[in-house]
Amino acid sequence: MVDGVAVLSWIKALQAVYAENKQYLTDLDAAIGDADHGINLDRGFTRVVQELDKNKPPDISGILKTVAMVLIKTVGGAAGPLYGTFFLRAGAACAGKEEMDAADIVAMLEAGLEGVVQRGKAGLNDKTMVDALTSGLIRMKQLLADGAEIKEMLQQGAAATQQGMKDTIPMLARKGRASYLGERSIGHQDPGATSSYLLMETMARILGNG
Numbered sequence: 001m002v003d004g005v006a007v008l009s010w011i012k013a014l015q016a017v018y019a020e021n022k023q024y025l026t027d028l029d030a031a032i033g034d035a036d037h038g039i040n041l042d043r044g045f046t047r048v049v050q051e052l053d054k055n056k057p058p059d060i061s062g063i064l065k066t067v068a069m070v071l072i073k074t075v076g077g078a079a080g081p082l083y084g085t086f087f088l089r090a091g092a093a094c095a096g097k098e099e100m101d102a103a104d105i106v107a108m109l110e111a112g113l114e115g116v117v118q119r120g121k122a123g124l125n126d127k128t129m130v131d132a133l134t135s136g137l138i139r140m141k142q143l144l145a146d147g148a149e150i151k152e153m154l155q156q157g158a159a160a161t162q163q164g165m166k167d168t169i170p171m172l173a174r175k176g177r178a179s180y181l182g183e184r185s186i187g188h189q190d191p192g193a194t195s196s197y198l199l200m201e202t203m204a205r206i207l208g209n210g
Contacts, residue, residue, distance in 0.1 A: 001099040002150065002207050004060045008052065010206040011067055015045035017202050018195070028191040032173060036077055037191040044075035044083070059098060064091030064108075078192070082116050082129065089115030102150050105207070106140050113137055127171040129192035135164025136200050154204035161200040165193040 018025070018041040025038030048070045057063045064087045072084035093111035097104060113133045122128040139160035143153040168190040 061094040085115040085119040086112040127173040129196040132164035132193035132196040136161030151208035158204040165197040
């Protein structure tokens with residue numbers, strides 16, 4: 001089971017990961033976007049952690065909704081609205097829960113992904129974070145059906161998300177700023193898919209140890 005303390009640890013670890021990968025994400029975005037993805041996520045999650053330290057929410061849903069609200073207020077570009085919506089929907093899916101089991105984690109991520117799809121109007125093979133997150137979620141659902149433990153489910157879900165991220169390299173971008181480049185977007189790894197993989201990898205590392 002995963003409790004609020006673990007979720008808070010995940011968010012704080014994610015802030016450190018985005019800070020560490022700020023330049024990498026920004027460089028990826030420089031090739032096909034606005035060259036601000038890493039900068040925006042670093043700034044946004046730094047503010048998230050400051051807010052969580054100042055006003056610690058009482059439950060999992062409150063933590064995730066706090067993340068959402070801070071990101072929506074402080075992050076520019078596409079990352080703020082998309083990640084903000086992801087965490088807002090994820091928080092709503094956890095309403096009233098003090099602990100999450102494997103099924104709850106899958107439901108949380110599925111709700112978050114649905115929010116991203118609705119907000120960004122992106123689908124599979126559009127070369128976005130949707131490709132990475134969908135790959136991870138599909139694998140996690142398979143493992144959930146097989147009765148896997150949380151740790152294995154998260155680890156393999158992260159690995160599938162990483163593959164989904166890599167699969168964006170040969171794609172033609174059909175959404176976002178990258179779509180303006182047309183065929184020149186081919187051959188570049190999508191920065192949103194990359195930050196989504198980092199989110200899932202950090203989740204597997206932190207929540208998988210619960």
